[in-house]
Amino acid sequence: MALTEKDVERLSVLARISLTEEEKKAFARQMSSILDSAAVLDELSTDRIEPLIYVLSKYNVMRDDKVRPSLANDEALANAPLKEDAMFKVPRLI
Amino acid sequence: MNLYHLTVHKAAEMLNRREIKAQEVLEAVSRRIDLVENKIKAFITLTLDQAEKKAKELDDRHEFTGLGGIPYGVQDNLCTLGVTTTCASKMLEGFIPPYDATAVGRLKAAGAVMVGKLNMDEFGMGHFTETSCFHPTNNPWDLTRVAGGSSGGAAAAVAAGEVYYALASDTGGSLRQSAAYCGVVGMRPTYGRVSRYGLVAVASSMDQVGPVTRNVTDCALVLNLICGYDGLDSNSLEAEVPDYRGYLETNLKGMRIGFPREYFENYVDESVRDAVKKALLKYEELGAVVEETGLPHSKYALPVFRLLASAEASSNMARFDGVRYGYRDEEAQDIAEMMSNSRGRGFGPEVKRNILLGTYVLSKEQYDTYYLRAMKVRRLIKEDFDRAFEKYDLLVAPTTATVAFPRGERNEDLSDLLTIPASLAGIPAMSIPGGMVDGLPVGLQLMGPRLAEGTLLKAAYAFEQAADYHLRTPVLEV
Amino acid sequence: MTEKYEAVIGLEVHVELKTNTKAFCGCGLSFGALPNSHVCPGCLGMPGAIPVLNRELVEFAIKTGLALNCKIAEFCRFDRKNYFYPDLPANYQISQLDLPIASAGYLEIESEGVKKKIGINRVHMEEDAGKLVHQGSIMTTPYSLVDLNRAGTPLLEIVSEPDIRSPREASMYMEKLRSILLFLRVSDCKMEEGSLRCDANVSVRPRGQERLGTRTEIKNLNSFRSLERALEYEIKRHIELLEEGGELVQETRTWDEDRQVTLSMRSKEEAQDYRYFPDPNLPPVIIDPEWVERVRKTLPELPDQARERLMSEYNLSSYDANLLTMSKDVLDFFDACVAEYNEPKLIANWVMGELTRLLNQNNMEIKDCRVTPSSLAAMLKLMEQGTISGKIAKVVFEEMFNTGDAPEKIVKDRGLVQISDESAIKAIVDEVIAANPKVVEDFKAGKEKALGFLVGQVMKASKGKANPEIVNRLLREELSRP
Numbered sequence A: 001m002a003l004t005e006k007d008v009e010r011l012s013v014l015a016r017i018s019l020t021e022e023e024k025k026a027f028a029r030q031m032s033s034i035l036d037s038a039a040v041l042d043e044l045s046t047d048r049i050e051p052l053i054y055v056l057s058k059y060n061v062m063r064d065d066k067v068r069p070s071l072a073n074d075e076a077l078a079n080a081p082l083k084e085d086a087m088f089k090v091p092r093l094i
Numbered sequence B: 001m002n003l004y005h006l007t008v009h010k011a012a013e014m015l016n017r018r019e020i021k022a023q024e025v026l027e028a029v030s031r032r033i034d035l036v037e038n039k040i041k042a043f044i045t046l047t048l049d050q051a052e053k054k055a056k057e058l059d060d061r062h063e064f065t066g067l068g069g070i071p072y073g074v075q076d077n078l079c080t081l082g083v084t085t086t087c088a089s090k091m092l093e094g095f096i097p098p099y100d101a102t103a104v105g106r107l108k109a110a111g112a113v114m115v116g117k118l119n120m121d122e123f124g125m126g127h128f129t130e131t132s133c134f135h136p137t138n139n140p141w142d143l144t145r146v147a148g149g150s151s152g153g154a155a156a157a158v159a160a161g162e163v164y165y166a167l168a169s170d171t172g173g174s175l176r177q178s179a180a181y182c183g184v185v186g187m188r189p190t191y192g193r194v195s196r197y198g199l200v201a202v203a204s205s206m207d208q209v210g211p212v213t214r215n216v217t218d219c220a221l222v223l224n225l226i227c228g229y230d231g232l233d234s235n236s237l238e239a240e241v242p243d244y245r246g247y248l249e250t251n252l253k254g255m256r257i258g259f260p261r262e263y264f265e266n267y268v269d270e271s272v273r274d275a276v277k278k279a280l281l282k283y284e285e286l287g288a289v290v291e292e293t294g295l296p297h298s299k300y301a302l303p304v305f306r307l308l309a310s311a312e313a314s315s316n317m318a319r320f321d322g323v324r325y326g327y328r329d330e331e332a333q334d335i336a337e338m339m340s341n342s343r344g345r346g347f348g349p350e351v352k353r354n355i356l357l358g359t360y361v362l363s364k365e366q367y368d369t370y371y372l373r374a375m376k377v378r379r380l381i382k383e384d385f386d387r388a389f390e391k392y393d394l395l396v397a398p399t400t401a402t403v404a405f406p407r408g409e410r411n412e413d414l415s416d417l418l419t420i421p422a423s424l425a426g427i428p429a430m431s432i433p434g435g436m437v438d439g440l441p442v443g444l445q446l447m448g449p450r451l452a453e454g455t456l457l458k459a460a461y462a463f464e465q466a467a468d469y470h471l472r473t474p475v476l477e478v
Numbered sequence C: 001m002t003e004k005y006e007a008v009i010g011l012e013v014h015v016e017l018k019t020n021t022k023a024f025c026g027c028g029l030s031f032g033a034l035p036n037s038h039v040c041p042g043c044l045g046m047p048g049a050i051p052v053l054n055r056e057l058v059e060f061a062i063k064t065g066l067a068l069n070c071k072i073a074e075f076c077r078f079d080r081k082n083y084f085y086p087d088l089p090a091n092y093q094i095s096q097l098d099l100p101i102a103s104a105g106y107l108e109i110e111s112e113g114v115k116k117k118i119g120i121n122r123v124h125m126e127e128d129a130g131k132l133v134h135q136g137s138i139m140t141t142p143y144s145l146v147d148l149n150r151a152g153t154p155l156l157e158i159v160s161e162p163d164i165r166s167p168r169e170a171s172m173y174m175e176k177l178r179s180i181l182l183f184l185r186v187s188d189c190k191m192e193e194g195s196l197r198c199d200a201n202v203s204v205r206p207r208g209q210e211r212l213g214t215r216t217e218i219k220n221l222n223s224f225r226s227l228e229r230a231l232e233y234e235i236k237r238h239i240e241l242l243e244e245g246g247e248l249v250q251e252t253r254t255w256d257e258d259r260q261v262t263l264s265m266r267s268k269e270e271a272q273d274y275r276y277f278p279d280p281n282l283p284p285v286i287i288d289p290e291w292v293e294r295v296r297k298t299l300p301e302l303p304d305q306a307r308e309r310l311m312s313e314y315n316l317s318s319y320d321a322n323l324l325t326m327s328k329d330v331l332d333f334f335d336a337c338v339a340e341y342n343e344p345k346l347i348a349n350w351v352m353g354e355l356t357r358l359l360n361q362n363n364m365e366i367k368d369c370r371v372t373p374s375s376l377a378a379m380l381k382l383m384e385q386g387t388i389s390g391k392i393a394k395v396v397f398e399e400m401f402n403t404g405d406a407p408e409k410i411v412k413d414r415g416l417v418q419i420s421d422e423s424a425i426k427a428i429v430d431e432v433i434a435a436n437p438k439v440v441e442d443f444k445a446g447k448e449k450a451l452g453f454l455v456g457q458v459m460k461a462s463k464g465k466a467n468p469e470i471v472n473r474l475l476r477e478e479l480s481r482p
């Protein structure tokens, strides 16, 4: 198996997703199987191939430095779970 | 006459000639929804009140051009100003965007009447609209079968006559696969042809918006409105948009069609292969030159897609953290715990697993092994298509390996296998009703070079007119 | 002890660019506006929004790269740096990883007459985060508030090579960099407001040793002073540890301004993994030679060139030239003033003396000041004509600074015209001599100093308006009479 429950736990900290023990177990198994199936890519020699990062051949897509209307404060905060003093309110950092 | 059953172009014509009113059209759709929605379960949100207001306004002004006055639905991952946009996730329950997706805004400006937001797999992750946090959607042809996914709500609603057409999205094949299972037309335009602005991103390098309609003409009409440059999407293409109706002709003389052998191997149901081969014969009858060809790297498409899509998704989905909108765990004592719990409880298992996979794929130690390599193989897959299109105007293949199967008998791997390559290559592809197997529709997939939407429409239209599959409708009335 | 060791320092500077709009959306930049009022779906990290690059950001970056003698990349792209923080709306920052817009440059500092090049490793474009507001201490507050007005503000990160060898050099590097950025007019460079930020990497090694010592990174350096102090502290800490045979830990430390110490920023999590990858939303930027040349042509005179000019054309000392070229606004003021009144040295003295003193006293910047180059020139002309004395000039100048009035008006309104009428001054001189027989005797007995007292008395009696030259001459004449 490519991934252990410990690996999944470490990833869940990086990705900020709390998991139950059952989820860790299941995900380790499922993700390992997906990664195993990706082993088929080993058949190909890709050393000299340029990665395809951009599907289109576009470049230098830029806009003028002109101000566009922003949202009003109440619109910006309309979906906020908690707010105070025109700001988003979150629990403490540490 | 049941108004809900009209095509878009027919209804538009009648509205224009004042033969019917927008309010009557809406009334018909509304009654149809009343009648069948509890069987199909295509919607997450209905907006019939707003729709009525809009229909009345349109009738009062009597300005019907294009799709004005015609009811449609929107997959719930396209942002709609003032209307909840949930992506079928608890994470976004109650989220009301302060803006319209560009494609939605264009239809709105053209007077189209939105009747609701359509069900999907949670954040587009899933295959059969079963990961929706609300409910699965059933296939109108057989309620015990899956409607496909992620765009199951869109395809089922169009097939069942609950909307005239729908706007949906396609990352790995979502709208084509769902259209195939539900026997309707679904087009994924060239990457960049329709603005992605306002489409909740899963895999930004593959996401596209496209129409789901009951026939090819309607598809052309919707494309006319939603295609085109948008300064809010950095990958939006500037190429001029033709009037796609101009491509709707039946003479295919001289058209070169290839059928890639990799799409006809044994994992594809024999009945589906037979149906598509019959369709190819039809193309020969219509004057096209049909030849076997190859897309040799097709078998790598699924792993490449999984690696790239999960990686991009892991980053795109990071914004759902409970800070500014969406679900928040109120109990958490600090910010890290709040974010982790909100995401742990707000996302379903499919989404969580995908994010974790993407996090792994992008991690420093794994990047070269997985992400970089997948991007390299993506180039090989794209180059397969480039070579094929040097010889052929378009490629024809099945959309899916099977017809819609009974809920529970699912085979995830097979469901998107044939749609993923076109997504990776960024080329236009569509699924049209291409045959029937045991009373269930078979999807015929057409793939063309970049910006060849017109060629696809032409080939699709010619087949549709010759075959009549688009006229068959599921029977839902008991 | 310090002779035995050598410090190796590299600086990472973040500078906020003063474009009209944010890096990837059309929101205007703001400082001190109502929280969350300069935001849109893009910079709020709402689902479905897509970044679109601001052309001006690229132009500013090329300009800065050229001014720092960098090579401008022909091809560069944007990458996502993934990490979770509540002031980072999308929980990734758009930045540049392995293909920055500019690299391999340098800037020159001058330390005790010796010029030294400090290498610039790279300049890259990225976006700023928002701000967290805490009620009270970050350690004890039960919650924080998030303001995203600043989120998406365009930044340049400028990374030096580890060529800096002392805290003094570090702050000279920063001063030079700041003046270059000010001359380019790409940033306000206010450290106290955070538009110019600096992190320092420092290590210490025995002189002569090639291999670098263990490095620590210092954050939260909000002024030139704290940069120097923190480096001094950290270098001393390293040396002491090495002397004791202790083991340095490679870590990030923060500068505690109140206690004047650096403190370890222990993070409870394991090492960060930013999972950089190319942002699929943003097509690459290709910069052809013509574009570079076009930008090069718009480069203004830079601090080094201006310094040369001041020294060769106006014969100013290198010290004066340095001070006048710290800021583009100061130099422009000086140049405009010289254009009206060709006395560069005198003007330099006034700009660096009285004007700077009053600006500092009032915590103002030269561009907000009411004295204009023309009004300073006019005042200096009044001095030259003898209408006012040097002493009165200071009074007039302060009045100009406070009111913005023309010097002529101030002189007239307050009756500050210098008295040069000899008979009027003679009368006062006679009075003063008569009133101070003791002092007069002292002077006659050879105490030169006594004259100064008498001059002072005359000036006082004339309310400072008597022409001091005439006062001196008349006093000497009178006192030399037998």
Ligand SMILES: [Zn+2]
Pocket: C022, C025, C026, C027, C038, C039, C040, C041, C042, C043, C044, C152
């Ligand atoms: Zn914005």
